[in-house]
Amino acid sequence: MNDFGLYLAGALGGSGQRDNTVNQANKDELTQTDAVLKAIMDAAVDAVVVSDRVGKILSVNPAAIKMFQHTANEMQGHNVRILMPDALAHLHDGFMSDHMTTGEKRIIGLGREVEGKRKDGTVFPLHLSVGRTGHDCNEIFIGIMHDLTQRKSTEAALSRSQRLDAIGQMTGGIAHDFNNILTIVTGNLELLEMRNKDDRQTAMIRDALEAAELGADLTHRLLMFARRTTLHPVKSDLSEICLEALHLLERTLGATYRISTDFAADADPVMIDPTQLQSALMNLALNARDAMPNGGELIVSVANVTIDDDYIAQETDIKSGHYVRLSVIDNGIGMPPEAQSRAFEPFFTSKSDGNGTGLGLAMVYGFVRQSGGHVTLYSEPGHGTSFGLYFPSAHAAAAIETAPKPDTPIAPWHGNGERILVVEDNAVVRKISIERIRDLGFATEEASSGDEAYQMLKDGVAVDLVFSDLVMPGALNGYDLAARIRTEFPKLKVLLTSGYASDAVTGSMPGATPQEILHKPYRQADLIERLHALLGPSSGA
Incomplete structure (x- = not known):
């Protein structure tokens, strides 16, 4: 029988059980009890440390040896303070004295999160629950400890991920709205630049356009954080x-x-x-x-x-x-x-x-x-x-197809009275979009939602192209509207635009299919390029 078995037996049964007159039956019973206790200690996945009333360690299990990195001999016979950070170790004796004197429960039978100290001095979080048994001078305390390092790390990583996701959603929304504002600013400035003949004012307009481009670059970086930018993998x-x-x-x-x-x-x-x-x-x-x-x-x-x-x-x-x-x-x-x-x-x-x-x-x-x-x-x-x-790894990842970009810029080009239906829920953005399209020689119709645009087409409004925002209220978003046009009006061209990126929005819209998007804020040259591709002489229109 080991020392802890004898000590525990004495604590539970009184000093008489250690008397020289203990009969063989009692000895056999204590030996069996000691074997069961040892099996429990060895099987426990949490650290178990048994100490007396003054904190001297009587026994430890293999999990405690692994957790604290001490050998059994380095712990047994020493005070439990060696397993605590210095700040807690200094308070331990006072806690024990108060408990023995007053019986007040701070940890006994309750459990709480504290810190432990390994042999190498590293401090780590753990959950400690303490039980007490015995009587008089034979009280023993059994501490059961669970290492919280992994759980704390997981909680911190999850919290960080959730916080970044929340910030990303907010940032993406702000950037999207700011892109709408920049679209209005850039569009008006370009229209003023084309109509203005004063060199001094032209220089001021160009400075303002450069500032708007800096704003567009900022929103691009914000959308990249929010995972709403366009990638070409x-x-x-x-x-x-x-x-x-x-x-x-x-x-x-x-x-x-x-x-x-x-x-x-x-x-x-x-x-x-x-x-x-x-x-x-x-x-x-x-x-x-x-x-x-x-x-x-x-x-x-x-x-x-x-x-x-x-x-x-x-x-x-x-x-x-x-x-x-x-x-x-x-x-x-x-x-x-x-x-x-x-x-x-x-x-x-x-x-x-x-x-x-x-x-x-x-x-x-x-x-x-x-x-x-x-x-x-x-x-x-x-x-x-x-x-x-x-x-x-690309061996496990699905390939993502992306639309090729034109290698060379196209020559300046204007429309010839073709009619374009502008679909945009933001009234200010819709207004400037109409101005920009009319300035290129096109006639326009307008709708404030995909539902309204679809109804106009069913009612017989004749247009050559639908220029639609992607994210709109109502039953039909931009993708849905484009899908119905392809089915019911197959000769009608469609150009989609958005302050978000196409690959980000596609994932949030059931049934959406990736396609080329004109991203806000866009320059007039970008609009000309897309309209030329869809309605120009070589488009097959």
């Missing part, structure tokens, strides 16, 4: 794309920064937009440079990774499967925990005023998530930062 080799970007970075970073690469020869291809991937890598590299003000090393690696259930338990919001991971690691100053928790939020920056927009990492996050991937961030202050970009 192709089957790509991550290593090759990274090498192209790194050639540029070597000149940009300077001689005090060393770039190391580790590209696996067997890395799978992925379906990504190469331009956006290079932009994401540039963003991460420039952030790394800022985190290494006196120079340092940037490590870029590409490798296949299989996401399994064990990984999902730590990193939520990512599906199991085969991925290709792009890692970008620096040995800079690192990021504090509060900065890590908000790193991907738009407009959040830890840089000094004027040295960062707070949109770089937000764009990286949006691009990777829209590509079907996942982003991880790990950083230790003073030791550096590591970003992991996970893209689904």
Whole structure:
């Protein structure tokens, strides 16, 4: 029988059971009890620590040895304070004394979250429940502890993902509305520019147009974070794309920064937009440079990774499967925990005023998530930062078809009285759209919804093209209207426009089919290009 078995037997049955006159039957019973207790201790997946009334450890189970990284001999006979952070250890004796004197229950039979300390000094969260048994001087305390590290990590990752999704929805809506405003501003300025003959006013109009373009660029970056931008994914080799970007970075970073690469020869291809991937890598590299003000090393690696259930338990919001991971690691100053928790939020920056927009990492996050991937961030202050970009292997990902873009600009072109039905629920946007189309030599009709436009067509309104917004109230959105036109009015041309990206909106509209979209805010030249393709001499109209 071990010491704990004897001690427990004495605590439960009184000191008489340890008397020299204990008969053989009692000895056999204690031996059997001790074996059962040992089996329970060994089988428990949570840590079990048994101590006396002054906190001396009497026995520990294998789970406790694994949790605290001490051997059994390093724990038994020592005070339980060795398993606590210093701040809690200093208070332990006072807690025990108060409990023994007053009987007040703070943990006994209740359980609560506290912190533990491993042999190497690391502190971790755990749930502790304590039971007490025995009497007089033979009281023993049994602590059962569950490591909460993994659960806390999962909760934090889930909370961060939910917060970013909520911010993304709000940001996408704001950017969409702002695109409508910019469409009005840009359209009016271009009309004024075409009609104005005063050089001084023309210069002012062009300055205003440039400012509107900056606004459009801002909304584009916001929509990228919100995963509502247009991507043009192709089957790509991550290593090759990274090498192209790194050639540029070597000149940009300077001689005090060393770039190391580790590209696996067997890395799978992925379906990504190469331009956006290079932009994401540039963003991460420039952030790394800022985190290494006196120079340092940037490590870029590409490798296949299989996401399994064990990984999902730590990193939520990512599906199991085969991925290709792009890692970008620096040995800079690192990021504090509060900065890590908000790193991907738009407009959040830890840089000094004027040295960062707070949109770089937000764009990286949006691009990777829209590509079907996942982003991880790990950083230790003073030791550096590591970003992991996970893209689904092209062997498992479905190819995404995209419409080709024209290689060369078309010559200026105007209509010849063709009639266009403008469908837009925003009255101000509808008004400026009509003005822009009329200025190109077309006649117009207008409707405030897909339902109204469809009814007008059924009533016999004769038009050559329907120019419709994508997201509208009512039964028919832009995709639905286009589908009915293809079926019932097959000779009628359709051009769709939206402040969102086509691939983002398609996913939220049942039955929608991807097609070319004129994205707001658009320039007059973009409108001319699309109308020319649909109604010009070579269109077959």
